[in-house]
Amino acid sequence: MNKVHKDIPKQAQTSSSKMLLAMAGIGAVCALLIAFVFETTLPRRESLKEEALQQAIFKVVPNGKKSIAFVLNDEGILAPLGDGEKGEVALYAAYDDNGVLQGVAIEATGQGYADLIKVLYGYSLEREAIVGHYVLESKETPGLGDRIEKDERFLTNFKMLSARLDASGKQLLHPIVTVKEGRKQQTWEIDGMTGATISSRAIGDILNKSCQQMLPLVQAQKEQIQNAYGNLN
Structure with missing residues (x-):
């Protein structure tokens, strides 16, 4: 019985470590996806911004x-x-x-x-x-x-x-x-x-x-x- 109780904290610690590693991995992937989307859409966003500015120029x-x-x-x-x-x-x-x-x-x-x-x-x-x-x-x-x-x-x-x-x-x-x-x-x-x-x-x-x-x-x-x-x- 004592051996079983001593192993429980170790198992919980291992499980928490795996969860933290998984969360860190997911966070890293999300960050990479956000950076990828930002970079790939930058030319389009800049183009739209320029078009909007041109419209504003001719409006004023x-x-x-x-x-x-x-x-x-x-x-x-x-x-x-x-x-x-x-x-x-x-x-x-x-x-x-x-x-x-x-x-x-x-x-x-x-x-x-x-x-x-x-x-x-x-x-x-x-x-x-x-x-x-x-x-x-x-x-x-x-x-x-x-x-x-x-x-x-x-x-x-x-x-x-x-x-x-x-x-x-x-x-x-x-x-x-x-x-x-x-x-x-x-x-x-x-x-x-x-x-x-x-x-x-x-x-x-x-x-x-x-x-x-x-x-x-x-x-x-x-x-x-x-x-x-x-x-x-």
Whole structure:
């Protein structure tokens, strides 16, 4: 009897070891499968992401049909990104079917209520105004903060939001600001949303910061941006 009782702990220990080894093996196989699926689907996911971005570009720049990505070099010069080249994109120039520049689409990021908000906005060089706005990434509260993506009244702000430069051409004549809902009086003001005050104010801050930085460069180099289409086609 004593011999039997002494063997039970050893048997239980052996069984537990085998179970742990089996679980470790299953975990390793699952990890390999996940890595395999991730790697094999990466090209497809990147392709879909690029297609979605192209659609967003033409959504925020009315009449845009074709686009060219531009990078910003250390000298502050916007240079077109050729096929196969890589670099951090500063903006996308959108052209019509005849190669006429319709505007530029610029990505901008800033802090929202829940997390970072990433947007794409369209800018018309001719009108000196923001003519489109699209939220690329957001984790704002469903039903409240996420209205920055879908509220039609709020999105109307970006059909013609003034972003005119001052006489020096180095900064906005009037900073873009978000005001309380129903208080908008100026073309450079964003009519905010009650219940989504922080999120709508964040959009104003994001656009103002990006416009102050990017629009002087865009306007100063608009001829180069226009000519880039012919040079690459």
